[in-house]
Amino acid sequence: MEYTYNGMKAFWSGEEETQEKQKGVQSVLGNDQSYKAFTADTRIEDVIKDPAFGNFGRLLFPIDNRYYSGDTLGKLYLTWYSNINPNKTVEIVNYLKKRAKSGDTIFYDIYSDEEKAQDPTKEDTGLFFFRGNKGAKTAIINAGGGFVYVGAMQDSFPHALELSKKGYNAFALIYRPGAQTACEDLARAIAFLYENADELGIDMKDYSLWGGSAGARMAAWLGSYGTESFGEKRYPRPAAVIMQYTGLSEVTGKEPPTFACVGTNDGIASYKTMEDRINRIKANGTDAEIEVFQGLSHGFGLGEGTVAEGWINDAIKFWEKHMTE
Template sequence: MFGIGLMILLAQPAFAEELGQANITPRTKMAEIRSNPSIVGAGIYTYSLDQDRVLDRMYWDAQPLSRLSNHWTAQDAADGLNYLIRTYNAGQRVTFPLYTAEEIAQDTSRDGVELYYLPAEGAQANQKYALVIGGNAIVVSAEIREGISTAWNLHEMGYPVFVLRYRIGMKASNNAPLQDVVRAVQYITEYAGQFGVQAEDYAIVSYSSGGQIAGLFGTDAVGYKNYGLPKPGAMLLGYPVNTFLEFKPVYNILLDPGVCKQRYYKMTLSDYITPDYPPTYHWYGKNDMTLMTMCWSAQGPVLEKALARNHVTHIYHVYDDAPHAVAAGKDTDAEGWLNEAVAFWEEQVG
């Protein structure tokens, strides 16, 4: 399917002249992280769209990781980055582009769509894997804050984990983010043997707007069945967006002007839940200010009703203190949700 993809997968990484040290902490300045030879050599993405301009870069480079991430996720993000550095230093590839050079030449927005792979320690063949999909705020993507921090927690539980960097902002037209989720699962499925994972029974762990995109991947309408892919073993969704409400026409004007065809941001996830939807674990916080601006009651409560109405196996939690972007929920009421969700996943797939 991916042409030269297998060669890319098996190729040794192009090492920098010297390897970087795995000494990142929440206090490490972003300039130091971004110049770490192993971060650079491995190709790990550290900029969001609004941080990759000259003046913005000057500001963000002077900030610690805890500012780019947040105080709930910074330690896990640091631990995850350090593990990626150690993995790269040991001679293993950790960054996998999902589109070929020819495909990128046809559509330059595909450049930079990639997976970061955290293999399990002492990995054995045919392990179940998790795919982590962070949220975004149009120009700020969460590969580090929600992606790598969550991946580290799952790695500590013994799982091989992939983090997806997908298209956001003005690159998110023509259903691009949904296409990127599809491509990620296609890629992992095709090269499951090389990664040492099993293609079936995987979990998708996703957040916020990433949760809406991942959620749609689980539907009959636009999801995995349409591409002949294995059904997810479980959807583990943290504060997922169910509907963009009044933002739908705004997205349409900005991303797909003049287009009337169906687009992911026009789709309300709960409208597409069927009895065959994958087992789902989802949760929200009552003090999630981001979802409050999007009508909190139209999000989790409506998705919960759709899951219950269709008799989908699921668990639903609402926490008093669990703000947006807390990922694994350290130091909030949601702390421990990921462990419970993983146990739920394991129960569903045996």
């Protein structure tokens, strides 16, 4: 797959950071100060090495450090992303640390030790679990990163956290870069969740696939072609696909119900291309919606503090509309 990217920089004013940077700590920890919480001033290296995260702390941020910069959580910048909210970054890592310290499993391998020994690149894969209600429906979220890295801290972790707050079980996939390997990893993740649904306490019926940028292509491809096209046995297709800012144009006629959103100033994914695809899906008789946000650039994530804020609630309603029970 070929991509043409323009450099995008994150922004979050100093005044906003001053007002907000402690909220991520407070909202997750409440009055529990039994261990030192992360703040916007915490070094990213210290988060990665925190004992609570074992050997998977390195997967919280891009494995290839050429695609992110900033020494602290508050100064994190991810290539091709905009509107990174330091408060949300702090909230995410504190949420995960609190759950890990409480004895909950927050990370699952999707490949066996034997498979990882045969292909060491599979060491850099897995699912971060943002737990909702026991037995609730499941969402799988795929971050973008141009199929060269995984931008989870902006493009899947925030979504997973918000979905879990609404009671849904959400999994953020860390996959191998590359269109083919990424889709193979997503297919394996779906298989893993189906095979372990009872143990995990999740409902995979009417699951949804979410993604931004390259991650949106993964969600669309698995939704249209199925797990059987990427090395796994056939599992049910998703009830809905939720896509952000990707210029995918192909329509197979096998698309699940699809919700999309994008900004008009996206220099990577044309909103017109996305509108055209949604219209073609609708013309095939499949439910599809798109929200286009004036002035937004690529990689806005949850869109907090922008005209896109709240889009995730519309996406959840779209998914819920297509649940069969």
